[in-house]
Amino acid sequence: EVQLVESGGGLxxxxxSLRLSCAASGLPVSNNYMSWVRxxxxxxxxxxxxxxxxxxxxxxxxxxxRFTLSRDNSKNTLDLQMNSLRTEDTGxxxxxxxxxxLQFDFWGQGTLVTVSS
Amino acid sequence: EIVMTQSSVTLSVSPxxxxxxxxxxxxxxNTNLAWYQQxxxxxxxxxxxxxxxxxxxxxxxxxxxxxxTEFTLTISSLQSEDFAVYFCQQYxxxxxxxxxxxxxxxx
Numbered sequence: 301e302v303q304l305v306e307s308g309g310g311l312x313x314x315x316x317s318l319r320l321s322c323a324a325s326g327l328p329v330s331n332n333y334m335s336w337v338r339x340x341x342x343x344x345x346x347x348x349x350x351x352x353x354x355x356x357x358x359x360x361x362x363x364x365x366r367f368t369l370s371r372d373n374s375k376n377t378l379d380l381q382m383n384s385l386r387t388e389d390t391g392x393x394x395x396x397x398x399x400x401x402l403q404f405d406f407w408g409q410g411t412l413v414t415v416s417s
Numbered sequence: 418e419i420v421m422t423q424s425s426v427t428l429s430v431s432p433x434x435x436x437x438x439x440x441x442x443x444x445x446x447n448t449n450l451a452w453y454q455q456x457x458x459x460x461x462x463x464x465x466x467x468x469x470x471x472x473x474x475x476x477x478x479x480x481x482x483x484x485x486t487e488f489t490l491t492i493s494s495l496q497s498e499d500f501a502v503y504f505c506q507q508y509x510x511x512x513x514x515x516x517x518x519x520x521x522x523x524x
Contacts, residue, residue, distance in 0.1 A: 344504065344515055344516065344517045344518050345461065345504055345506075345515040345518075346515070347512055347513045347514070347515075358511070360512055361512070394460055394461075401466065401508070402449070402508035402513060403451045403463055403466045403506070403508060404451075404453075404461070404463060404506070405463045405472070407460035407461060407462075408460065409459075409460060410460055
């Protein structure tokens with residue numbers, strides 16, 4: 301059974317940093333496309349970042365240069381380092397598996413990030 | 418960026434009735450379109466991909482159709498567990514984008 305468990309969310313001031321983690325079981329992050337999707341009330345779902353099995357990473361324009369996605373194959377985890385946070389980054393962040401055909405088929409329960417002064 | 422529009426924010430349907438949800442793309446996505454269901458407090462769940470292919474285990478009352486820019490998700494006879502929010506997602510080009518969602522509520 302695949303399980304994705306996010307952690308690291310919380311309240312942070314604008315301009316601050318936060319690091320989200322995703323612990324995966326039932327699938328190796330090294331052999332899969334792994335992605336973060338966020339959900340903002342009133343703005344629906346937004347793809348944030350992806351790391352391919354070859355290690356290449358890509359980001360939405362809205363977070364490029366501020367967020368960094370990495371993985372630890374030995375621990376089977378993903379990390380999303382979020383810097384220079386803005387109020388519009390507020391939302392629930394989901395760790396997901398992205399099929400090679402580009403649908404999100406496994407989701408964690410999400411972790412809430414609130415950026416506010 | 419391809420913008421996905423779900424014109425109905427809320428759809429009020431009686432149990433046992435048919436629900437028809439629409440999704441429009443700002444440019445052609447061919448049949449590279451998926452549908453998700455989300456219930457309160459839960460993450461989205463993939464229902465359909467390729468515009469019309471159900472994921473294993475999804476009941477046959479869920480069906481998808483369309484191609485290009487116009488897509489439809491039909492729930493033939495609404496069950497109590499089907500009242501939820503439904504999102505479409507295109508994967509024809511990057512960035513992957515979602516519609517704003519349609520909430521199917523009990524009439």
